[in-house]
Amino acid sequence: MPEGHSVHRIARQFGRNFVGRAVHAESPQGRFAQGAKLLDGRVPTRAQAVGKQMFLEFDEELWLRVHLGLYGAWDFAGEILVDPTIASANGRMGQTNQRGTDLPGGGVAIHDDAGENSLSSIGAPRRARVHVRMSEQTKGIDEADGLAPEDAPWPPPVVGQVRLRLLTEATCADLRGPTACAVQTPDEIAAVIARLGPDPLVGDVAEGEERFLSAVRRRGVAIGQLLMDQSVVSGIGNVYRAEMLFRARLDPHTPGDVVPEEIVRGLWRDWVSLLRIGVETGQMMTMDGLDGEAWRRAMARRDDRHWVYHRAGLPCRVCGTEIVLEEMQARKLYWCPTCQR
Template structure:
């Protein structure tokens, strides 16, 4: 599932390509037909992201809410776009470019009360200027839940996924099974600042760069088109810092990776 930096990058692209002008919105697949009709031809005022949620604000006061889920993807196409290919949930056509959305978990119309309800359910997003890390800290500091699970809880922090979870904990030497209440305030402050910096790099470069320059060598990344990671998807491989085999387990149905030496219990 795309992590928060991907949604913020999409929001920036959509702001650049579509905002400030009328947008033709349709649903070739038909599943978003009524919603598309409500914003079709309206001026897109702004696009923004909150965690893993993309929000298109139209002049009518209506908002298109998109959650990509595991399979959702936008595909940009030059004009004229031609006939849709495959199951296109939403097509947006602007003055200079168009984009097709396929396979999202959600593509729906929100009004302002629904948006407020979504915001109330989500924790602070490290990439939003209005993010308040103390909101997350209040939850973490009182919880006996493992920090590895808390970081993935979108009600605690919005936008963190499996890669940022694994790599952030490694970078700060914190075992993923440590209860949140046993995390120190100074540790949390350092983690938050690091997370903000890492996710901003992800937005700027389009990929998650999490390995420090002095460790960015040796065994290649887990996939050809991905930068190296410290522990994510490196089960059994030597830790890039100490050489200990990277460990793997499952936490709340998600794969968990860590170094037993660099992240002691």
């Protein structure tokens, strides 16, 4: 299931390439025909992510809400601002540009005119006809198929089961396999967001910290479960859950109401930092203190950027103890029984 950084990146794609442009909406698969009819011809006015859900506002009257779930994906095609020397064939983003701000490990985040980074603003912006898939892939969230031929048909042919196609004069977005895809009113969207926990990139960060602290400290549920509860905190999934608990040296089974306040606050602040890195690089980078070459390796290979995730049976990078894999609420949990005691 997509974790928070990938959904924020998708929202930014829509913000850069669809907001302010009239769209043709259709449901080639047929399962969203009524919703597509409501959106057809409208102009998106705002794209927003909260945790694992994306919200696209149309004409201040209707919203499109999408939750990708385990198997959903957006495919973008057409004219998208992209530097092909930075967005490589597998969609990973280079860290060699000379403008932007430093990231841990000597990397560079490239910022657009809003101070944010997305696929549409890497390197020297230019328009190129491309195809990019944005979904949950632990080997790299943004899987790009690369540049499309200049004479490729437009609009691109429908391939497979496309729930929803949004099309401007220059850009196409195809949605496949989402858990949720719905057209809703502003009141319905507000109710959905009200049920979600705080997201570091939405609203006041300090207020979010207090909400998170209160939600964790009042419940006797294992912290490993609470971090995956989207009503407690938005956007954390399997990878970030395992890595944040290791970074805090916290046993996943510890009840939330006995985790010390300073540790809970530390978890929130760590999430603030990790989410920022994830949005800016497209990768769930959770290891600290990497030099330039180690950072580049970690950007290219998942096995080089995580402390415990996907390392069952391998020695802990800190103490050498074998990393344990267990199930917690039907989701895989990786942790070190020595460091996290």
